[in-house]
Amino acid sequence: MKPIQSVMITGANAGLGREAARQLAMRNGIEKIYLACRNQEKADAAKAALEAETGKRIFEVIPMDVSSPMSVRAAVGKMAAPVDALILNAGGTGGKTPHALTQVGVTHIFAANVLGHVVLVDELLERQLITSTVLYAGSEAARGIPKMGVAKPDMRTSSTEEFVSIADGSKFGPKADPLDIYGTIKLTAAMWMGAMARQHPHIRFVTMSPGGTTGTNGMDDLPFLKKVFFKYVGGTLMPLFGMMHSVETGAKRYVEGLLNDRFESGHFYASREGSPTGPVVDQAKIDASLANTQFQDNAFQAVRRFAA
Template sequence: MKPIQTVLITGANAGLGREAARQLAMRNGVEKIYLACRNQAKAEAARNALETETGRKMFEIVLMDVTAPETVRAAVAALTTPIDAVVLNAGGTGGQKPNALTNEGVTTIFATNVLGHIVLVNELMSRQLITSTVLYASSEAARGIPKMGMQRPDLASGSPEEFESIANGNKFGPEGDPMQTYGYVKLAATLWMGAMARKHPHVRFVSMSPGGTAGTAGFDDLPFLKRVIFKHVGGVLMPLFGMMHSVETGAKRYVDGLFNPEFETGHFYASKAGYPTGALVDQVSIDATFADTTTQDNASDAMMRFA
């Protein structure tokens, strides 16, 4: 595996993305970190703070909005040198209108978590601009966390048509619950990563859940009651019951996924069954779907239709 010296992180101005940038900057050998953000002012504020905290001027801003593929393509077109690793961190529950359709015909929640990252990787791969590792921020929601109200995503057939219905929202309808949809879109993207690992064996494709992480912005746009439960009540009580850990712990999972070769390409690592925190385990031991190559290919083929 080629040494990782340069890393691009999406959603890098806050939460897990920003903390991952900080931790990576403290590692020997890392020379440049691209902060991929959609807002110039927030990106500049994050860069300035990171330079102060780490004592290193190694952060470069890349403007892109993962819900708008044209901005992703433009950002990649402006790159002039290869990047060793990419952390596909941006995500969440899709804003105030998670089920609204984008210009590409997918829901906002799908665009935020999946489509923009597919476009980013496709563009980088087509220009031979990734040399080592792609890490996708998956979630235990992809195999369900019933204790947190996230049931296991139920695939009826795992066909391309079913994955297409996940992307365009037809599986859930216009009033679909974003907390449940979130698990399906994370599942779809994790399966895509498995297909990519087989298609591009010279690059590592690792799906890594940061776990239940307190203080992140991913659930800021939930309806009021759910937002209060997850961000305020949950932020106090869930850590006591082992259901949330710190942003530092979540970001460290990203860093470990990039640098520890024990995390194998095409695999999905997350917490043990029933929990979003604790020791990492290969999720195929919980749900064999993650290693099913036909389902992986069906997910990938369906989602590529929108890219």
């Protein structure tokens, strides 16, 4: 594996992205960290705080809204030097209008979690601006977490058309719960990553779930009662039952997935079966369909329809 000296992190101004930036800055050999964020003011504040906390002046803000392919392409167009590694961390539950369609025909929740990252990787590869590793923030929701009431995604055929229906929201309808959609979207991305690993063998493509993590901002746009439960009540109680862990622990998964070559390209790593915390394992050992290359290629073909 090529030594990693520079890293770009999407959604890096808060939560897991910011903590991953802090942890990477403390690793020997990391010389540059790009904070790709949609809000300039929050990004600048995060940069200043990270410099104060780490004593390093290696952070640079890149304005980028991953829910907008135009914003992503504009940001990459301004890059003067390649980056060794990329952490695709930005996402969430799609804002106030998760089911609304963007100009390219995907839902807001799909755009934020998947499409913008697909465009980002494509642009970096086309311009030869990525040299080593792409890490996508997966989720145990992609194979279900029964203990937390998160059902396994209802995939009937895993055809290209079914993955298209996930992207444009027609699989779910306009009143579906964003939390129910989230796992299916994360599954789509994990399958896309598997296809990318086979198509670009010179780059590592690792899907790594940060696990059930307290204090993240991904739930901020949920309905009030659900937000209160997942961010505050659940964030206090669930760690006591081993159902959540700290942001530091979640971000450490990113860092290890990025820097430790025992995590193989094309594989999806997350917690053991039935849990959102604890040691990570290859998820194909839990659900063999995750390693199905035809399903992976179908997901790839589906997202290509919107990323062109």
